[in-house]
Amino acid sequence: MKYIKILWNGILKENPTFVLLLGMCPTLGTTSSAINGMSMGLATMAVLIFSNLIISCIKSLVPDMVRIPSYIVVIASLVTALQMFMQAFTPEVYKTLGLFIPLIVVNCIILGRAEAFAAKRGPVESIFDGIGIGLGFTIALTLLGGIRELLGTGKLFDVTIYSENYGMLLFVLAPGAFIALGYLIAIVKKTAKI
Amino acid sequence: MKKLPSTLPNMLCVLTLISVIAAGALAYVNTITQGPIEENKARTLTEGINTVLGVSDAQVQNTTEAEDANGNPVILYATDKGVAVQAIDPNGFGGKLKVLVGFDDAGAIKGYTVLEHAETPGLGAKANFWFQKGEKGDIIGKNPGDAKYANSGLTVSKDGGDVDAITASTITSRAFLRAVNVAFHAYAGASATDGQTGASPQIHN
Numbered sequence: 352m353k354y355i356k357i358l359w360n361g362i363l364k365e366n367p368t369f370v371l372l373l374g375m376c377p378t379l380g381t382t383s384s385a386i387n388g389m390s391m392g393l394a395t396m397a398v399l400i401f402s403n404l405i406i407s408c409i410k411s412l413v414p415d416m417v418r419i420p421s422y423i424v425v426i427a428s429l430v431t432a433l434q435m436f437m438q439a440f441t442p443e444v445y446k447t448l449g450l451f452i453p454l455i456v457v458n459c460i461i462l463g464r465a466e467a468f469a470a471k472r473g474p475v476e477s478i479f480d481g482i483g484i485g486l487g488f489t490i491a492l493t494l495l496g497g498i499r500e501l502l503g504t505g506k507l508f509d510v511t512i513y514s515e516n517y518g519m520l521l522f523v524l525a526p527g528a529f530i531a532l533g534y535l536i537a538i539v540k541k542t543a544k545i
Numbered sequence: 546m547k548k549l550p551s552t553l554p555n556m557l558c559v560l561t562l563i564s565v566i567a568a569g570a571l572a573y574v575n576t577i578t579q580g581p582i583e584e585n586k587a588r589t590l591t592e593g594i595n596t597v598l599g600v601s602d603a604q605v606q607n608t609t610e611a612e613d614a615n616g617n618p619v620i621l622y623a624t625d626k627g628v629a630v631q632a633i634d635p636n637g638f639g640g641k642l643k644v645l646v647g648f649d650d651a652g653a654i655k656g657y658t659v660l661e662h663a664e665t666p667g668l669g670a671k672a673n674f675w676f677q678k679g680e681k682g683d684i685i686g687k688n689p690g691d692a693k694y695a696n697s698g699l700t701v702s703k704d705g706g707d708v709d710a711i712t713a714s715t716i717t718s719r720a721f722l723r724a725v726n727v728a729f730h731a732y733a734g735a736s737a738t739d740g741q742t743g744a745s746p747q748i749h750n
Contacts, residue, residue, distance in 0.1 A: 439582045
């Protein structure tokens with residue numbers, strides 16, 4: 352029950368994108384299509400789960416004053432490893448997201464969760480927090496990417512819904528990201544009553 | 546377990562230890578991913594060369610790296626089925642535009658593919674199919690070595706050329722054609738100075 356609560360907390364109550372408004376750079380930058388948003392969300396989730404786990408295991412070994420540099424080294428190593436794995440085994444995804452993968456290091460969601468959660472709780476709870484926040488981020492990015500792709504190009508996950516000629520190109524470009532995100536946050540706040 | 550106090554030796558030891566472990570882990574990941582990464586790069590290149598030459602089994606026999614007049618790298622891949630040239634134009638609408646162009650014996654364009662670009666989606670990003678055979682800006686079969694292109698190479702109709710630019714993306718189109726021209730000059734230069742570099746000897750056999 353405790354674990355389900357942690358999961359739910361990450362997905363809705365403390366959703367990193369819609370409620371905490373963390374990690375806006377990858378949110379706006381990578382969501383030009385649903386599949387891009389989803390891949391970025393999953394990549395971040397993978398890093399988040401492992402960083403939460405490792406940091407919660409080493410938390411009592413790390414003196415307070417070097418806490419942040421130590422966490423950053425752990426996170427940066429995980430991201431570099433992820434980047435190499437993606438380059439090796441999913442080159443197609445890497446081609447579109449490659450530029451944004453190193454940015455996961457400075458994604459404030461990851462360091463934020465390390466500080467706010469993993470540095471205070473046990474490893475198992477930290478893993479669940481990683482999954483929950485990661486899922487929340489993935490859902491948000493997929494939703495935003497889907498809306499932008501549908502309005503901008505008439506496609507959803509590369510399946511044509513209506514002709515591209517009627518698409519509003521604006522939504523694939525940067526301003527569309529801000530507009531779509533703004534409306535999404537408003538709708539989520541209104542309906543979820545957070 | 547109680548937290549370690551923040552004394553200098555403690556901090557030094559912990560940070561060093563973490564860094565060493567991280568470096569070790571990364572070195573290990575590097576050894577297992579290096580092979581597949583190299584393979585992927587090689588496969589992408591081979592696929593690109595095959596596409597632009599319109600064949601399926603081109604074998605690279607000779608790779609020559611050079612620089613164009615502006616100091617950008619140009620790479621010539623001489624294969625048994627023709628020559629593919631990779632060229633860059635740094636002034637696309639969104640930055641660098643990297644193309645791979647295949648030439649036949651006479652110097653006519655056999656095919657092309659855009660390897661890397663940062664153009665606007667929906668506008669300049671169309672470059673990868675706009676100039677293909679049967680499309681509006683068709684450049685396939687044109688020979689930048691023809692007398693009518695002698696002055697400025699392939700250019701868009703706005704600049705007096707005969708290639709239709711991508712709608713609303715003249716800057717991208719210009720950058721693309723500049724890269725194609727650079728590729729052609731590299732190809733022409735190589736076959737003029739050194740007949741062995743081009744594909745001609747094999748095909749004439």
